[in-house]
Amino acid sequence: MFLGLEEMKYFKLRYTLVIGVIVLVAYVAFMLSGLANGLAQGVRQGVDQWDATSIILSEDANKSLNASSLVMDDLNQVEADKKEPLGQYAGALNKVGQNKDVDKINISLFGVTENSSIKPKLVEGRYFKNSGEIIIPQNLVDKGIMLGDNVKIGKLDKELKVVGITKQNSFSIVPLIYTSLNQWQELKFGKIIEGTKAPINGIVVRSTKTNDIKLQDTDDHLAKYEINAFIEKLPGYSEQNLTLNAMIYFLFVITAAIIGIFIYVMTLQKTSLFGVMKAQGISNGYIIKSIIAQTFILGVIGVLIGVVLTLLTNIVLPSAMPFELDSMNLLVYSIVLIIVxxxxxVFSIRTVTHVDPMKAIGG
Known part of the structure; x- marks a missing residue:
């Protein structure tokens, strides 16, 4: 340890360059991690907010909420602690009085019953109780839609009034709006259908145990999925995570290669020094421990600077950017980067052990 520290003090520029490389790699890895987590949250946030156990969809929907087609009567075929009908709509919103073509905002919309247990908590205003009322998330407020504003969604001629605001919420990367099932039907089908045959997309189930959820399905048209399995099937979710995580893993490999090359080259430059040390009776083990301690210190310093830069960047990033740091991910990736x-x-150990003291000092 002492030997490694003294050498780093003497060759400041050389080791500053090594630390700089680690900082850059760590910074990119942490930023990609935050982006991957932010995008993942943007896709699944609305589903996580349900705090649900499972979801019931039509058997032929391939775990797709939008492709699922059920009716209110299907609720009677589900046995669970809590079961909530759900409708889903995807479209574009624009504030009344603004340019229709320029100011449209893509949104997702969930239709639920007035007393549904999966409605998000409000931070301002009230829940919908009359026709034509919606509640919006904070990320729509950030885009200029305010409490009390009238908006239009899709091809519906009727204006919808914002009566409540929730904390930031999204589904499939776009802001998530909630309204009544009747209003959702009018949006999606152009009319309200009452009674047991009223259409819905799915049934969200909350139960203490997944095994407690039972389907009394006589014609096998219902399918039960655990909520995590449903999330994995959300469009682009798995592919997006796989791509960004693969980039992070490649960065780990690149880090090991870069550090290995740097340390190996510097070890070759110190061959004569190692020869003198061996001639003085200093063991291979002592030299190897110094090299490993040196790379450990370089890794720790580089990773810590990378973490600080990432945290500072997170402060200045715009709120619209899907970026979210996870403390556990930061910790795990920091440890992995130090290890690599x-x-x-370690690649340089073989070079040290093969140094001949006589040849190294010109004997």
Whole structure:
């Protein structure tokens, strides 16, 4: 340890460059991690907010909420602690009085019953109780839609009034609006259908145990999915995570290679020094420990600076950017980066053990 620290103090520029490389790689890895997590939350946030156990969809929907087609009567075929009918709509919203073509905002909309247990908590205003009322998330407020505003969604001629605001919420990356099932039907089908045959897309189930959920399905048209399995099937969710995580893993490999090359080259430059040390009776083990300690210190310093830069960047990023840091991910990736930095230093061990003291000092 002492030997490694003294050398780093003496060759400041050389080791500053190594730390700089680690900082850049760590910074990119942490930023990609935040972006991956932010995009994932943008896709699934509305589903997570349900705090649900399972979801019931039509059997032929392939776990797609939008493709599922059920009716209110299907609620009677589901046995669970809590079961909530749900309708889903995707479209565009624009504020009344603004340019229709320029100011449209893509949104997702969930239709639920007035007393539904899966409605998000409000931070301002009230829940919908009359026709033509909606509640919007904070991320729509950030785009200029305010409490009391009238908006139009899709091809519906009727104006909808914003009566409540929830904290930031999204589904499939776009802001998530809630309204009544009747209003959802009018949006999606152009009319309100009352009674047991009223259409819905799914049934959200909340139960203490998944096994407690039973389907009394005589014609096998219902399918029960655990909520995590449903999330994995959300459009683009798995593919997006796989792509960004693969980039992060490649960065780990690149880090090991870069550190390995740096330390190896510097080890070759110190061959004569190692020869003198061996001639003085200093063991291979002591030299190897110094190299490993040195790379560990380089890794820790580089990763810590990378973490600080990432946290500072997070402060200045616009709220519209899907970026969310996860403390556990930061910790895990920091540890992995330090480990791969040390592994990079391990590549030089063979060179040290093969140094001949006589040849190294010109004997």
């Amino acid at each position: 930095a040390v592994l990079g230093g």
